[in-house]
Amino acid sequence: MSNHSQMISRDERIAAMLLHYEVERFYYDEAALLDAHRYDEWLALFTDDAHYFMPIRRTRTQREMDKEFTKPGEMAFFNDDKILLAGRVAKLKTGRSWAEDPPSRTRHLITNVRIVKDDGRTLEVESNFHVYRTRLNSEETSWIGLRRDLLRRTDGSFQIADRKIYLEQTVLLSRNLSNFF
Amino acid sequence: MSFDTRQIDDLVSLERGEVDRRIYTDPAIFELEMERIFARSWLFLCHESQIAEPGDFFQAVMGRDNVLVVRQKDGSIKAMLNTCAHRGNAVCRAEEGNAKSFLCTYHGWSYGIDGRLNGVPGHNTFYKGNLDKSRHGLAPVAQVANYRGFIFGTHDAAAPPLEEFLGATGRLGLDTIALRGDMEVVPGIQKFVIECNWKIAVDNLFDWYHPQITHASAFQPSVLPSTNRLENAPVEKIDLSGVNMQSGAGLDLPGNGIIGTKFDQVVVLGEYGHAIGGPTTSSTGYFEFDPSWRENPRTKTALGPVGCKVGGHPNIFPTTWATVTQPQISLRIPRDPTHTEIWWFTFVDRNMPREMRDFMVTMACRIFGPAGVLEQDDGENWAQATAQTRGIASRRIKHLLNMGIGRGKIIKEGGLARIESLTSEYGQLWTYYSWAQWMKGLSWEELKQATTPGDCI
Known part of the structure; x- marks a missing residue:
């Protein structure tokens, strides 16, 4: 244990655990909605001003990692x-x-949840994901990556105000x- | 599997509009394509704006050769094979970036950005100075040329000059991007893999029969923004009687898609297999976010009277598609008979207002690419069409491209050969016919003659 964690009080640590628990539960519920194809309910988890962004990743040399x-x-x-998210759901x-159609079968595994920042109103949260998809008889896709979310506190829960999705692929396979x- | 090249004429029938399905999976045919098409044809490498500064490079693909396209200190552009002259290792493993030199990480041979071999570890000790460095630079691509910012290369030193290869049809195709302004590529080339034969991906770009069905789920206001043109256009639904879903229910289609029988089309056919196919610019099916560039009198002159009418999709044979909705280039890169990589290059005018630029970038992400509301439904058709040709019995059935066959009167005017009609399959059929001519291994002169449009399809 670091000095830092010894210095914060037991109450503060319990509060941090509770928050972590709430965030994790939020993500597990979200994953369950996606895997059950309950897209309208999933969409309601986003704020009206939400931005959903998956950048393109490029193989570059170490000195150009920026x-x-x-x-x-x-x-x-x-x-x-x-x-547009609503349009995709309507589609x-x-x-x-x-x-x-036939629908893909997916399983969203969410792990390594880390609350990076909390200003009381908005949380910055990172999580790792493994989205496993099978399609038709023999097609199999695995997407692994990092999500970086801004979660806005709402009545007793959260809404996603910003989601950035970083895949571990350059050429999408x-x-x-x-x-x- | 062996393949007798004397049978090539049997693979594509221009008279019947039929294609032998073996061309989608036969490995011997794929090998021959690599040799007779991709080792000879001019191929799009990148746009000059992607490599603006000295040392900027972009790694392109020509057949199965990896090619470094590099901006030189004097502003010129060189393209060279990404393989060390010593033992073959790649000298660059990044997709793009900026380099001061290229180092082979095997034994340390080091090349300048011009491809010259500069440093060989132990040149004096081990080689006793007997290795002539001037003879072992990175192999240059046989010919490299720039047409209005588009960089092309060919492995064939005997290939005609790029502008001649493009001809009026290919030049018009690229002009539909170049004439929009001072064009540059937006950072980020979307790259993804579809389990399909490359020709199935290419022939789809001329296919204006599929959007209303394949993309039926995308043609609704919440998904694709309507253009004024479409809102005001009289929509006349095509005949769907007897067209039923698996459930037996009739297929209903949204009203504002690319649909209707008043869908005037023009297909331009060019030498070497280039073609442009799709709606005329005055037809209800014509769909472009910002058609204002066409109003410029200088643009009109440059396009010419026929070019002004053409609102469809150009393909520079074999694999370079220029889109119309907004300026993009989609490359269909063959990886093996049943795997094709798609690369999307997105263009904007440097002088565009920021708002318009952002809109165009947003729309490019929204429409095409793997998550694009149109393209996400294409891949499954292409993959399944390819997969079914593996079956011996399924393979015996011909691919049909006979819509409008025998009625396509070819009009020659302004250096362009065109067919005016309703939705047709002339563009696809011309591509396959030309493909067969390339596959015969003709001389350049014979190839040009064989792919000069006649009077009728």
Whole structure:
């Protein structure tokens, strides 16, 4: 144990654990909604001004690691506001979204949750994910990466105000991204 | 699997509009494509704006050769094979970036950004100075040329000059991007893999029969922003009688998609297999976010009277698609018979207001690419169409591209050959026909003649 953790009081540590528990529970519930294809409820977890962004990653030399990921304003795989997220959900529900009919089977595993910052109103949270997808008879996709979220406190829970998704792939090794992260 | 090249004419029938499905999975045909198409044709490498400063490089693909496209100190652009002259290792393992030199991490041979071999560890001790460094630089790509900012390369030193290869059709295709302004590529090339044959991905770009079905889920206001043109356009639904879902229910389609029978099209056919296909700029199916560039009188002159009418998708044979909705280039890179990498390059005008630029970038992410509301549904069709050609019985069935066959009168005007019609499959069929000519290994002169459009398809 570091000196730091010995110095903070037992009450503070319990409060931190509770917060961690609430955040984890929020993520597990979110993952359950996605895996059950309950997209309307999933969408409600986002604030109206939310931004959902998956940058493009590039193999670059160590000295150019600052340019590894594209930034907002540059090209990305996802660069969505809530209106488009809602559009994607509407698209999935048309019965004509062929890439998801028959639906993919997904399992979202969320781990390594870390509350990086908390200003009382908004939390900055990092988590690792493994999204496993199988499709049709023999197609298998694994996406592993990091999510960096801004979670806004709401009545007793959270809403996602910003989500950045960093995949561990440069050339995307799948034919599409018809699922959510 | 062996393949008798004398059978090539049997693979594509321009008269019947049929293609033999073996061309999508046969490894021997793929090997021949590498040799007779991808080792000869001019291929798009990158745009000059991607490598603005000396030492900036972008790693491109020509066939299965990895190529470094590098901006030189004098502002010129060189392209060289990314393989050490000593024992073959790649001298650069980054996709893009800036380099002062290229070091082979195997034995330390070091090359300048111009490809010259500068340093060899132990040159005096081990080689006793007997290695002629001037003979062992990085191998240059046989020819490199720049057409209005688009950098192309060919492995064939005997290939005609780029502008001649492009011809009027290919130049018009690239002009539909270049003439929009002072164009630059937005950072971030989307790259992803689809388990399909590259030709299935290429032929789809001319296909204006599929959007209304494949992309039915995307054509609703909450997904794709409507353009005024579409809102005001009289929508006349195509005949869907007898078209049923698996459940037996009739297929209903949203009203504001690319749909309707008043869908005037123009298909331009060019030498070497280039083509442009899709709606005319005055048709209800024409869909472009910012068509204002077409109003500029200088643009109109540059496009010419036929070019002004053309609102469809150009393909620079074999694999370079220029989009219309907004300026993008999509490369379809063959990796093996059943794997194709898609690379998206997105263009904006440097002088565009910030707001417009942001809009264009947002729309580019939204429409195409793996998460694009259009393209995410394409891959499954292409993968399944490819997969089914593995079956011996399924493979015996011909791929059909006979929509409009025999009725495509070719009009030659302003240096361009075109067919005016409703939705058709002329663009795809021309691509396959030209593919067969390339596969015969003709001389450049014979190839040009064989791919000069006749009077009718």
